[in-house]
Amino acid sequence: MDQLIKILNYADGQAVSGRDLHDFLGVREQYPQWFTRMVDYGFAENVDFISLPEKSVKPHGGRPQVDHALTLDMAKEIAMIQRTDKGKQARQYFIQVQKSYQQQVSLPQTPDEKIHLLLENSDQVNRQVKQIDTRVTKLEDNQPIAPGEYSYISTRVKRAVNSYIGIHHLVLNQKQRAMLYKDINRGINEVTGIKTRTQLRKKDFDVADEFITNWVPSTATLQILKRLSGIAQGQTELV
Structure with missing residues (x-):
């Protein structure tokens, strides 16, 4: 040999x-x-x-x-x-x-x-x-997600927030929009077990994507938005 x-x-x-x-x-x-x-x-x-x-x-x-x-x-x-x-x-x-x-x-x-x-x-x-x-x-x-995948998640988050605002015909200021972004990002962190989005790994990608698809703001976030918006009884609801 x-x-x-x-x-x-x-x-x-x-x-x-x-x-x-x-x-x-x-x-x-x-x-x-x-x-x-x-x-x-x-x-x-x-x-x-x-x-x-x-x-x-x-x-x-x-x-x-x-x-x-x-x-x-x-x-x-x-x-x-x-x-x-x-x-x-x-x-x-x-x-x-x-x-x-x-x-x-x-x-x-x-x-x-x-x-x-x-x-x-x-x-x-x-x-x-x-x-x-x-x-x-x-x-x-356990490899970090690729730049393209990171960009995809960011785009999906933005679309999910804008879609929710559009479906419910909401008129929100910058501070109120920021609350929705904070809510969805906090949810992504919780379901994937990370602290910041930069910690997303390959194994987290599908979990994060599914969460964004099904995301709705938490009850606490909605109540704070109502208070900040001064929505009176009988006006358009946020949910």
Whole structure:
């Protein structure tokens, strides 16, 4: 099997250099920043990877650069996270390396042992895929909403307030309009569990959008508006 990425052999198994993997994947981000971001997917030091002694990677000396030895399982997950052709190629390569290593360590003799090994590997891969999907989903859900989505929410809020004013034929001054905006924004914050709209995350977008669609001012806001507007008994009601 062609060695796409150098495999490191240790007493307790095989590993791969983090920098070698970074270079093979063609990641433009600097290695230290990239590796820190990868670790945030849930990997643990001394479990999934170890730090290697710092050494210069330049032939004539230079600033020492840290490297890491990654388990093949961690390397496979990182390759999958990239979602690129290079990542897919690396993942398939690590799978083949693991299979070859397992065959050397404990080669199954009977048909039952072979079937068990195949099922065990398949189950392990499926669990890893589910774990990665869960990690990726959580990270995506907690990403801030895009500028376009933020603008969309702002426009929807403005339209909802103007629509309510128009439907009920209200004549409001700037202070009274501000009360309606405060009411709808307070409601968005409550249903999404945030303090300011800038804290909206991807997972909050649909919740906020649905709230705006169904929004009506609270009873307290309506009563204050009536008082400020001096609406007399028998005049146009706000509700």
